[in-house]
Amino acid sequence: MDLRQIRYFVAACEEGSLSAAATRLNCTASGVSQQMSALEGRLKTGLFERTRRGVNPTAAGWRLYDRCLAVLKAVSEAEMEIEDFSSGLSGSVSAGFAPGLAKAVLPAALARFVREYPRIDVDIASGTADALVAEASGGALDFYVGQFAKPQVGLTATAIGKFPVALISGSRRGLMPMQPVRLNEIAPLKLSIPSATHSLRPKIDAAIRNGEITVERTISIASLSTGLEFLSLNDWSTILPFWICLKELGNDRVTVNPIVDPVLDVELALIHPTQRPLSRASRQLHDYFRQELQRSAEEWNRMVG
Incomplete structure (x- = not known):
């Protein structure tokens, strides 16, 4: 044909x-x-x-x-x-992604974008989720993708979806890699928890109050890289989105375990200044990111079964 x-x-x-x-x-x-x-x-x-x-x-x-x-x-x-x-689509894109997304999902999407649109300048901001939301609010970023705890005047948030999380622990904890766990059935956790503005934090706090997660001690570490390195040195644990867990499967200093109960998820949103709609270049970068996120989600689902 x-x-x-x-x-x-x-x-x-x-x-x-x-x-x-x-x-x-x-x-x-x-x-x-x-x-x-x-x-x-x-x-x-x-x-x-x-x-x-x-x-x-x-x-x-x-x-x-x-x-x-x-x-x-x-x-x-x-x-x-x-x-x-x-036609030589040109211009610039300034974007921010939550640290875990920037580490685990963005690189492949960004490589495709800069290859296919060589005349577009790209500025990817780094920092905490709170700082990146503030930059988007001030107009320094065209858009931000990440967890969004509460609406803010002047920002438009479009839901991307809800995604699974998993338990990551130092290998000294002794858990079997990729074995599904019920958090109220294992020994009390020494748990590193996300910051208060992270969309996962209220769900973890509620699960602890309801006895769905038993904890011995908690700590809060804002830096993702510091937190992961901290886990690798002891028997502490944390709960993180699947895309970070996926990248840590080859790290023999930590173990990853899908969580069966309680049911937890992390919500992602596309956030940009309300008065400035996304440019075509920004939409394209975001589309490539979404495609890579979907590919990663499918890979995780195949592994979890």
Whole structure:
């Protein structure tokens, strides 16, 4: 099948007539008819029921129609993307990502973006989630992606989704890697907990109050890298989003355990100044990030089962 046949076929399905399809495509009815006959011959199945009024797709024809629509959509999207690339889409993007996302998810998306849009300058900010939200609020960042505890005037927050978390512990804790755990059934945890503005913090606090997580002692460490290094040196634990856990699976100084109970998740949002909508370049970087996040989520789900 070539694109011409696909376009002829889709037009015939939608118009219900080979002559009407020919008019729509600015070609001859005999040409459309010949292409459809050739297509049916190649696939060795009837795609249309021909009547005096026109044509009606068969069950096989409708199945092929759905596939052809997907092909044409993909071709159209590819053409638009190349047109943007060829026209030299330029400008700049200034964005912030929560530290864990910046470490585990962003790099692959960013590599793709700078490769495909060489004329766009990119500035990726670093810092705590609180600091990055403040920069977005002040207009220093085009957008921020991360946990968002409460709305702020002047910022628009669009939900990205809820994602699983897991327990990460120093290997001295003695847990079996990737074995699902119920946190109220294991010995009391020495637990490092996120800052108060993190969207996961209220859920952890509530689980501790309700006896769903038993703790011996707690500590709060704002720096992700410091917190992970701290865990690797002792038997403390923390609860972090899956994308960080995924990257730590190859670290033999810590263990990762999916949490069965309590049910905890982390909420992500796209945050930007309300008075300044996202530019096309910003939307593209965010789209690439979302695609990489989805790929990572699928990988985690396969591992957890």
